[in-house]
Ligand SMILES: O=C(O)[C@@H](O)[C@H](O)[C@H](O)CO
């Protein structure tokens with residue numbers, strides 16, 4: 001079996017798919033993307049293709065190792081996202097060629113389904129309590145929202161009160177048993193992270209995400225460890241080596257590697273195993289498309305510590321396209337009672353609607369992160 005061609009498709013809303021073809025007719029799909037850098041990742045996929053074309057797609061561990069190590073310069077979001085998408089496609093090919101789901105190849109599933117959460121409120125909190133209620137009515141048992149808007153190193157109490165008020169309203173609307181995740185989105189610096197974590201403690205959050213940027217967690221390690229609120233982070237970490245320090249530091253209760261940013265199934269499975277040895281849970285990050293979600297579910301299926309799955313149904317940036325638009329059979333993601341079933345089809349289990357992918361790729365996208373500013377005119381983290 002040989003890889004004959006590798007093609008990328010940049011599709012709305014802000015995604016990139018890769019199709020890997022073989023001489024046997026078996027095709028694999030992956031999702032190599034870093035939001036806002038889709039074209040750059042596609043270029044990295046093209047560079048890596050020079051090595052992969054002509055190779056046997058089934059030798060995934062060897063290809064991963066060569067693609068990771070042979071470049072001399074390694075790691076980082078662009079390289080690891082390109083590698084991630086290709087890795088997903090290779091697993092998809094192997095599963096399809098053998099007629100079994102990827103989780104079967106990873107040792108067999110240890111769960112049938114996993115809890116999912118719904119995004120509420122978009123990036124700027126508004127009527128989030130009503131949205132939380134609506135999500136619960138649709139069957140979700142957990143929701144996630146963005147926390148504070150732009151927040152300076154030292155900021156005023158009204159900003160804190162606004163977040164607390166918002167969370168209090170949501171808790172009131174959904175009751176004690178619905179999980180509420182609050183994503184600080186790297187917008188918060190050390191002094192205000194302390195203040196906010198303390199102020200939010202009474203609301204028994206499911207987790208606070210990226211309380212500060214991962215590179216700064218050392219500065220608040222004592223606060224994070226002493227807060228009763230679980231701490232989730234990792235969407236901007238790209239490899240085992242990036243996660244190593246976080247796990248050793250003991251600040252994370254839940255890690256959130258992204259199957260499309262952190263080297264794919266091969267790497268995230270290993271990251272999950274590292275986390276298990278620290279008694280740290282896994283909640284793969286996935287505001288992305290159907291292939292990325294399927295890759296997440298393949299790892300969730302076999303990772304004992306997987307606790308909840310992000311998914312992009314209803315996510316606000318996806319106005320121009322939806323998770324299910326690109327698959328031929330939308331029932332592949334079987335949602336019920338706030339859970340999604342682990343897909344059982346061969347490979348990643350999703351059938352991609354290639355004609356539709358081509359149609360939308362012809363249109364493409366130029367999705368970029370918004371640029372926010374503080375009232376003094378300086379840049380504010382989005
Ligand atoms: O947890 C999430 O899904 C968000 O932090 C997104 O990853 C971020 O807005 C970049 O797309």
Ligand SMILES: [Mg+2]
Pocket residue numbers: 183185209210235
């Ligand atoms: Mg996040």
